[in-house]
Amino acid sequence: MSANRPAVLFVCLGNICRSPLAEAAFRLEAERVGLDVEIDSAGTANWHVGKAPDPRSIAVAREAGIDIAHFTARQVVQDDFRRFDHIFALDRKNLADLMAMMPPDSTAQVSLLLETIPDRKSDDVDDPYYGSADAFAFTWTHVSQAARLLVERLARS
Ligand code: 4NP
Numbered sequence: 001m002s003a004n005r006p007a008v009l010f011v012c013l014g015n016i017c018r019s020p021l022a023e024a025a026f027r028l029e030a031e032r033v034g035l036d037v038e039i040d041s042a043g044t045a046n047w048h049v050g051k052a053p054d055p056r057s058i059a060v061a062r063e064a065g066i067d068i069a070h071f072t073a074r075q076v077v078q079d080d081f082r083r084f085d086h087i088f089a090l091d092r093k094n095l096a097d098l099m100a101m102m103p104p105d106s107t108a109q110v111s112l113l114l115e116t117i118p119d120r121k122s123d124d125v126d127d128p129y130y131g132s133a134d135a136f137a138f139t140w141t142h143v144s145q146a147a148r149l150l151v152e153r154l155a156r157s
Helices: 018-033 055-064 092-101 133-157
Strands: 007-012 038-043 086-089 109-112
Touching: 007 018, 007 092, 007 133, 018 038, 018 055, 018 133, 055 133, 092 109, 092 133
Parallel strands: 007 038, 007 086, 086 109
Antiparallel strands: none
16 A cells, blocks of 8 residues: 555455455546556455356446456455555445454554445445345445445545
């Protein structure tokens, strides 16, 4: 991380459905406004480490104009708390798990992604894994709305 180039990490459970979409939405938005930022995503669980995103996430991102087929799932590590300025949890369970593993020398601001959206405060981005294609479209709506506001906020700071 550096003062000029913020680093942002999005975290869900498996890093194959929601956080790759949050990463993609944030990449699109940062690119649109020319914000120089380091962006990554990770999962609290290790179940899908090394795998590509869920095909339904790949399809939703493709429709929005970004290819995420090459993304590779990874698990959160303690160094993420020193490397990233902001860590956004996709739901409250992810947030609790992050808080539980946060090292004492963490420099990251850890919060819930939808806190970015004024009227959504403590809302979760629900897990679409067992849902329909609609659930993934709904995830995209949420993460892209948050990405727009977040990028605006970072661009001002
Ligand atoms: P994600 O979704 O946390 O948004 O990546 C899930 C992916 C996989 C599983 C659960 C949620 N799973 O049980 O394997």
